[in-house]
Amino acid sequence: xxxxxxxxxxxxxxxxPYGPMPGALEPLVVTxxxxxxxxxxxxxxxxxxxxxxxxxxxGYRHPVLDAAVRDQLGRxxxxxxxxxxxxxxxxxxxxxxxxxxxxxRHVFLSDSGSVSVEVAVKMALQYWRSRxxxxxxxxxxxxxxxxxDTFQPMSVCDPEGGMHALWRGVLPDxxxxxxxxxxxxxxxxxxLADLVERHAGELAAVVVEPVVQGAGGMRFHDxxxxxxxxxxTLAHDVLLxxxxxATGFGRTGELFAADHAGISPDVMCVGKALTGxxxxxxxxxxxxxxxxxxxxxxxxxxxxxxxxxxxxxxSAVALASVDLLLGQDWRAExxxxxxxxxxxxxxxxxxxGVLDVRVLGAIGVVQLDHPVDVVAATAAAVEHGVWLxxxxxxxxxxxxxxxxxxxxxxxxxxxxxAAAASR
Ligand code: PLP
Numbered sequence: 001x002x003x004x005x006x007x008x009x010x011x012x013x014x015x016x017p018y019g020p021m022p023g024a025l026e027p028l029v030v031t032x033x034x035x036x037x038x039x040x041x042x043x044x045x046x047x048x049x050x051x052x053x054x055x056x057x058x059g060y061r062h063p064v065l066d067a068a069v070r071d072q073l074g075r076x077x078x079x080x081x082x083x084x085x086x087x088x089x090x091x092x093x094x095x096x097x098x099x100x101x102x103x104x105r106h107v108f109l110s111d112s113g114s115v116s117v118e119v120a121v122k123m124a125l126q127y128w129r130s131r132x133x134x135x136x137x138x139x140x141x142x143x144x145x146x147x148x149d150t151f152q153p154m155s156v157c158d159p160e161g162g163m164h165a166l167w168r169g170v171l172p173d174x175x176x177x178x179x180x181x182x183x184x185x186x187x188x189x190x191x192l193a194d195l196v197e198r199h200a201g202e203l204a205a206v207v208v209e210p211v212v213q214g215a216g217g218m219r220f221h222d223x224x225x226x227x228x229x230x231x232x233t234l235a236h237d238v239l240l241x242x243x244x245x246a247t248g249f250g251r252t253g254e255l256f257a258a259d260h261a262g263i264s265p266d267v268m269c270v271g272k273a274l275t276g277x278x279x280x281x282x283x284x285x286x287x288x289x290x291x292x293x294x295x296x297x298x299x300x301x302x303x304x305x306x307x308x309x310x311x312x313x314x315s316a317v318a319l320a321s322v323d324l325l326l327g328q329d330w331r332a333e334x335x336x337x338x339x340x341x342x343x344x345x346x347x348x349x350x351x352x353g354v355l356d357v358r359v360l361g362a363i364g365v366v367q368l369d370h371p372v373d374v375v376a377a378t379a380a381a382v383e384h385g386v387w388l389x390x391x392x393x394x395x396x397x398x399x400x401x402x403x404x405x406x407x408x409x410x411x412x413x414x415x416x417x418a419a420a421a422s423r
Pocket of ligand 1: 112147244
């Protein structure tokens with residue numbers, strides 16, 4: 001299809017995420033991708049500084065992942081998961097149980113991060129119903145969070161500054177604590193304790209993004225807050241749900257963000273990098289206690305069953321992606337990228353208009369003291385041969401773990417240039 005025709009049809013018929021944005025750049029047309037590079041229709045190549053939104057940790061067209069999909073395609077691309085089972089999904093679930101924090105034992109496969117959070121909430125609500133406590137149906141979360149775009153996840157996203165403020169009054173009414181400070185603060189610990197104690201009788205679960213609050217503001221916080229939440233939730237009979245859709249699979253420097261604190265939630269969501277970004281799949285894991293509680297209820301099954309649950313192609317590539325990650329010294333790769341980002345973003349520290357520069361694992365963030373000029377910032381990054389997707393006051397990157405040192409350097413330079421262009 002000719003470029004003009006493609007863009008015309010795109011404008012006329014195609015919704016993009018949170019788009020079309022008034023005044024935004026025309027979308028770039030990608031024709032192929034391999035390694036860490038996106039190839040555009042005009043021949044330009046861009047280093048992907050976004051890993052396609054936290055997902056493509058091994059880059060594109062990785063031979064091992066390509067082979068896993070091809071091999072599975074030769075056997076079966078999809079079958080329903082109700083009443084049938086198959087090795088790709090079973091092997092993946094067993095592997096996820098093996099690598100996630102210890103008491104997580106049961107895995108519900110779904111097709112997106114948002115749905116994995118819906119399922120987590122449903123598990124928590126159904127657990128309390130089964131135990132004769134239907135009044136425990138509210139969720140406590142932190143302001144500044146992001147958990148997806150369907151209704152339960154939206155209800156625990158940031159209620160004011162976030163993307164879902166539009167839905168105030170329609171969403172389930174949840175309990176919000178302030179966003180966690182970077183450092184451990186006693187006053188904030190007390191705020192959490194007061195809220196959990198006050199609302200324990202109506203709380204089904206505390207739902208948070210551990211260590212990194214991503215799309216709600218790219219904030220990092222002390223992992224000791226996870227300990228605090230674990231103790232409070234155990235003491236007050238509330239479930240603890242960690243949304244690791246963005247942080248899972250090594251991104252923060254530990255395999256899961258919960259590992260920074262060495263604790264385990266009752267329910268955990270993973271997605272994005274689960275399949276190395278190849279296919280849409282997410283998973284919700286829970287403990288024996290939660291699964292057993294649900295199975296003793298009036299409706300003794302988890303009442304959820306997506307058509308594409310356990311898709312064999314996605315399961316096979318997810319297992320291959322996890323094995324590929326764990327079969328290498330991924331900690332060293334993430335540490336290398338972390339060091340590259342620290343060096344690369346250093347020129348932004350103290351630059352005019354820059355409020356903060358922070359790096360954790362393979363995540364780099366430049367926060368401005370004003371809203372990003374998205375068009376100018378994106379154009380500056382593209383001129384530097386890098387794909388970035390700034391939002392609000394943030395220019396950020398989470399490179400694929402296979403990015404070479406020169407790629408990380410190019411990404412760092414592009415983030416700095418994007419910040420300068422947005423001044
Ligand atoms: N949870 C977190 C922490 C996320 O960052 C996201 C997506 O950015 C989601 C859930 C939703 O995932 P998906 O876009 O796959 O529905």
